[in-house]
Structures are given as C-alpha cells and as structure tokens.
Amino acid sequence: MKKIYETKTSFADLGDRKIAYRSYGKGTPIIFVNRFRGTLDTWDPLFIKHMSKRFNVITFDYTGVGYSTGKMLPEIVLVAQDIKDLADALKLDTIIVLGWSYGGLVAEAATLLYPNLITHSILVGTNPPGQNEIPLEQVFLDSALKPINDFDDEIILFFEPKSAFSRAAAKASHDRIHKQIDVSKIPSTMEAFQIYFDGGAGFREDILNFREQLKKTKTPILIICGDHDVSFAVENWYAIFNQMTNAQIIVYSGTGHGPQHQYPELTAKSIISFVKHIH
Numbered sequence: 001m002k003k004i005y006e007t008k009t010s011f012a013d014l015g016d017r018k019i020a021y022r023s024y025g026k027g028t029p030i031i032f033v034n035r036f037r038g039t040l041d042t043w044d045p046l047f048i049k050h051m052s053k054r055f056n057v058i059t060f061d062y063t064g065v066g067y068s069t070g071k072m073l074p075e076i077v078l079v080a081q082d083i084k085d086l087a088d089a090l091k092l093d094t095i096i097v098l099g100w101s102y103g104g105l106v107a108e109a110a111t112l113l114y115p116n117l118i119t120h121s122i123l124v125g126t127n128p129p130g131q132n133e134i135p136l137e138q139v140f141l142d143s144a145l146k147p148i149n150d151f152d153d154e155i156i157l158f159f160e161p162k163s164a165f166s167r168a169a170a171k172a173s174h175d176r177i178h179k180q181i182d183v184s185k186i187p188s189t190m191e192a193f194q195i196y197f198d199g200g201a202g203f204r205e206d207i208l209n210f211r212e213q214l215k216k217t218k219t220p221i222l223i224i225c226g227d228h229d230v231s232f233a234v235e236n237w238y239a240i241f242n243q244m245t246n247a248q249i250i251v252y253s254g255t256g257h258g259p260q261h262q263y264p265e266l267t268a269k270s271i272i273s274f275v276k277h278i279h
Contacts, residue, residue, distance in 0.1 A: 006180060009040065009067055012089035017070030019086050021060035025052025028275070030096040030122075031083055032059045033103035033110075036144065036196050036231075037188075039066030041181040044173050044261040050268035054275075055096070060086055062106075065192075066185045074198045077208070080109040087117060096275060098122040101232065101257065102196055105129070105203045111221070112213045120275050121221045124267075125229055125257045129203055130211035132236035140230040147188040158258035160228050166254055166262055173261040215240055220278040221247040224267060226255030248274060 011018040022040055030051065032043060040059050051057050062082055064072035073079045083106070087095050097118050099107025104126020111121040143153040151174050158173075160166040187193070203210070214221075221244065225234035234251055241249060250270055252259050260267040 006045075011067075012086055014085050014089060017063050018068060019060055019063065019082060019089070020067030021058055021086060021090075024048055024057040024059075025055060027055045028096060029087075029090075029092050029094075030055040030057055030098055031086065032057060033083065033097055033099035033107045034059070034062065034065075035101035035103055035125075037149075037186055037193075038100070038103065039182075039185045041066075041185065042177060044258075044264055045176050045180065046173075047260045047264035047268060050265050051271065053268075054272045058086070058090070061185075065187060072187075072192060072195045074195050074202075076105050076109045076199045076203045077113065079106045079199060080113055083107075083110045084114050084117060093117075094119050096120045096122065098124065098271070099126060100124040100260070101126055102200065104232070105200065108210065108214060109203075111219050112210055112217060115217070115219060118219060120278070121219055122224065122271055122274075123221060124224045124260055125226065125232055126223075127232040127236045128211060128214060128240050130206040131204055132233075133239065134233035134235050136232070137230040144231075145190070145193060148183065148186075156230065157256070158261060159256045160226065160254050162228075163254040166256065169262040173258070173264075211240065215243045216245060218246050220274070222271065222274045222278075223247065223249040224259050224270065225249070225251050226257060226259045226262070227251055227253045228255070229257045231257055246278070248278070 007022050009020055011020055040061050048057050061068040063070040097107040104123045111118050139156055143156045155161050155170045159170040255262050
C-alpha cells in the first residue's frame with residue numbers, strides 16, 4: 001500500500017552532532033517535538049498531512065535519538081536547545097512548537113527560554129512543569145518500558161481501551177505509521193529510558209521556576225488532551241490553567257494520550273484555527 005506522506009531525511013550539521021529532520025509542506029514553520037521513545041517515524045502521517053496543508057511541518061530526532069547523532073541529553077533545558085539549534089540551522093527567525101508528551105515538556109521549556117523565536121506553543125498530551133497532583137498510571141509503566149511495543153501496548157499507551165471508537169482509531173493510526181517505520185531506531189534500553197525519566201524528574205523539581213513563568217507568559221498556548229491519559233492526566237492542568245495569561249484547552253472524551261492520532265484532521269483544524277486567530 002502507498003505511504004500517505006513521505007519525504008527524505010535531512011541532517012542539520014551542528015558541528016558536534018547532526019540533527020535528523022524531515023520537512024513537509026509550505027507556510028509558517030512548526031517544529032514537532034517528540035514523545036518518550038519517539039522518532040521521526042512515529043508521528044501519524046495523516047496528522048502530518050493535514051497539518052502540512054497550512055504549515056511547513058518539521059519533525060526531528062533529539063540528539064542521540066533515532067537518526068540523529070550525539071549522546072542523549074538528560075536535562076529538558078538541554079534537549080530544548082535542539083529546537084533552537086535546528087531553527088538556527090534552517091535559518092528560521094520564528095517558529096511554532098508542537099510538543100507531544102515528553103516533547104510537551106521540551107516545548108514548554110523552549111517557549112520560556114526562547115520567547116523571541118517561538119510565536120505559539122501547542123502542547124499535546126502533556127503536563128505543566130513542577131509538581132502535579134495526579135501521577136502516571138502503573139499501566140503506562142507496564143507497557144512503556146518493554147523493549148518493543150506491540151499494537152496492544154499502543155492501545156493502552158496512546159488511546160482509550162474502553163472505547164470501541166478509540167480502539168478502531170488506534171488500528172488505523174498504527175497501520176499508517178507502520179507503513180514507514182524503522183523499529184531499530186526506537187530507543188529500547190533501560191539506560192535510554194532512564195535519561196528520559198531523569199529529564200522528567202528535573203522538570204518536576206523545577207529549579208528554574210518554569211511553572212510560574214508558564215502562568216505569566218504572553219505566548220499563546222493551546223493545550224490538547226484526552227480525558228483519560230495514563231501518563232499525563234489532563235486534570236493536572238486545572239491547578240494552573242485559570243492563572244495562565246493567553247491559553248486555551250481542548251479535551252476530547254473517550255481519548256487517551258495521543259489525541260492527534262485519534263483525531264488527526266480535527267486536531268489539525270483546531271491548531272490551524274488557534275494560530276490564525278490567537279496572537
């Protein structure tokens with residue numbers, strides 16, 4: 001079967017490392033910032049296709065992950081620099097960031113660290129900095145830490161197993177992604193997993209006071225979540241959302257950790273509308 005959307009993998013040579021990226025469509029650049037264990041191959045190509053009707057979608061692999069070279073970085077602020085370095089290498093003066101899951105933490109850090117670069121921040125299936133009341137669920141750890149995830153794991157990790165619609169959407173998304181995936185590029189060792197977790201722990205410790213900064217930033221922020229996210233509960237946003245300056249939140253019912261994979265067209269339309277109307 002034909003792939004929905006494919007493009008060549010390019011590399012930004014940053015001297016000490018090479019950042020792998022792919023570019024789709026034309027328009028305002030939006031950099032997709034990936035989840036725990038995510039690579040260039042793990043975004044749903046239908047979501048990319050819908051987003052690239054309005055934006056120049058740029059996906060990339062973090063330093064030391066997937067197709068990129070270098071050593072994985074243990075601190076979110078260091079990972080966030082990948083976004084700035086890639087934008088500089090591509091000669092982009094301003095960008096939108098879209099961060100999913102762990103990538104949402106990275107996108108939040110980049111939004112606060114590089115306010116002159118980032119015009120809008122889209123946060124998908126993620127949580128705010130600092131301490132949050134609802135922890136991740138054990139079912140996340142039971143599935144997420146396997147060396148290789150199968151389809152049943154994906155339903156638990158990214159969708160809502162109790163919903164027939166969500167399970168069907170999971171199968172459709174899985175089939176789209178697996179037409180073009182190199183499983184060998186996906187981080188699969190406990191050593192790699194621990195680096196991600198160290199970054200998350202530092203983000204919760206929040207020594208740079210990002211939680212308070214996020215409340216005050218005037219950068220437009222769109223938060224998109226499922227109502228049952230086993231890793232980043234949407235309820236954790238409620239503690240700070242009414243203190244944020246320029247934010248909107250969308251919650252899909254019967255949806256898990258990957259709302260943009262369950263509703264690729266609807267999510268893309270919401271993001272496009274947000275960027276068009278909110279400044």
